[in-house]
Amino acid sequence: MEFFEPVINGFGVVLEPMNLLYCLLGVMIGMLIGVLPGLGPAATIAILLPLTYGVEPVTAIIMLAGIFYGAQYGGTITSVLLRLPGEASAVVTVFDGYALAKQGKAGTALGIAAIGSFIGGTVSIIGLTLLAPIVASFALDFGPPEYTALALLGILLVATVSNGGKLKSVIAAGLGLLLATVGRDGFTGESRFTFGSLSLADGLDFVPIAMGIFGLGEILYNLEQRHNKVQAPAKVANVWPSRQDLKQSSGAIGRGSVLGFFLGILPGGGATLSSLAAYAMEKKRAKNPERFGRGAVEGVAAPESANNAAATSSFIPLLTLGIPANATMAIIFGALLIQGVTPGPQLVANDPELFWGVVNSMYIGNILLLIMSIPLVGIFVKILRVRAAILAPITVLITLIGVYTIRNSVFDIWLVIFFGVIGYLMKKFGFEPGPLVLAFVLGALLEENLRRSLLVFGGDAAGFVTRPISGVLLLVFLMVIFLPLIQSLFKKARAKKATNTDDPSRKNEKESV
């Protein structure tokens, strides 16, 4: 029973009115931005960071977490009704969700998605509750070398699994690491890259960078992309799925939840990847796969369960190891640091109220979201009528005024605009902003642990390899780098053979890939 005591105390934390209110606020914002195409959860969380300064750490993280998993629910609605995914993680839901909507079964699709999301989320919270303390206790023995290896691997995985070009993503991560060195060197106290500026003496602040690169960068990017006004759909009827639909999709929900949970833990995994994987798995398993894309309920149930499960389980590496598994988690990591909380293996033991408060708030949040997605779905469908053109200036003002309020500093507004332009240009040139922000967040931790380890080893880098855990992690690190290189070499060799045996069309094909 000892294990459950802090878990139950956590519910006490959640049920405080302030926390309940922020949980509701978080999931509602998440649902809204999920419905509205344009801003993703990472951008929204970044923009709303200033809002978290005035409240307790638990309360702040409860809200930010709510935005993240709430967006998974909301993204479904536009996928189903308009055939445009509100969130990247809802892209595959479009295929069968929209097909169902055309058959007049939009309600069924939304209902199944909501129930799948709820089950996926709940399964994942239970998994998080059971697994997180174990991972944390295992990681308690980690020393500087292990953290160095873990941070390196985490950054590399996030960069290589993201959907941009791998090389560009790793470059973005490198730039993030370089940005993290600006300011006072933690060991010698010497200034680095400050160019004599007092504003840079303490280093670049995380908030303007995240708000700029994710928030403003995305707003500017959308400014260029937006041409068409979206037409709001008609009414949605019968949201309650029938017993037969539920029966048909129950397997898909179960498998999607479990798959999503495990993919969410992996660095770079997260909601988008797991929804794709779950859809592919269901299609492969199905007796008649040709039903998929033509309105198969499983095609909605599996990815929606998976993306929500993954959104929840991606908190495990953050809260137990202090290593964010994706860009959104990097921002929540930053938010925790702002609050003076360093996420890591000690968190469960030292700050059980925060840990279990956040975890347990997800039960409440998921129940709230289920209510919003089934009985109240009509309200959110109406919100689809709000045009993106109207929202853009409002989000811009929230960003600019928000960042000013943190330190009453006009310099910070300049920083946000500067990084907003950088974020826009990165998107334009095919660089993912996620790895940069993640590497920036982990940069100081990485350098500190690297230097500490080298001190321990007396300057001999071989020490990393001889310690079992850091050795294995570094081996995985090397494999992630070199396996794809070797594979592509093999592919090239094969392709060359193919072109040699007279197939001119193939060459063009390869070039356009």
Place this chain on the structure above:
Amino acid sequence: MTSPNGDGSNLGGSDVRAAAEAGSVLDDLTPEQLAAEWDEDKPPAAGPLANIAAAAVVVVIGIAGIFLSLAMGLGTPEAPEPGMWPFIISVVLVVLATALAVFGRNRLDAEKFSTSSWAVLAGVGTLIGFVLLVGTVGFEIPSLLLTFVWLRFLGKETWRMSTVLSFAVVAAFYLIFVVALGVPVPHLF
């Protein structure tokens, strides 16, 4: 965050309308066709030059980083000086960027700048105007101007809609930030 958002919002409107007009012709798309359609709807890709330019910028940053790090002193692995870690990152950046210029230049993941890119430049202009003004005249007037420009010119809303909305937005911000939250934003009134 990821491109499907932006892409999706492009095609959505025209598609829904087109589908309504053309009956069910567009309606029976398989996922593969739909994905292909999204791909086509992406903004036109920029050529190898964009990738080389991006790589060149990174190389310049990397080389600058190398020189500045050397100036800070490297030290030994056992007793590193402040320049060691930035030096390592800068070297890695130069190597990676060179690899991008050599091997990755033909990837089509960069987007061309188009005439609608001017909207972004104009948007950035309004942001800069906002910062220049906010310190001296408070947030109300710059916010009003920014909202109006974004609605009327960047968002193509009607004159009436833009005027009414921008006043409403600024009023709402004033009520929330100044009256309700008491946030120390520079304000006129």
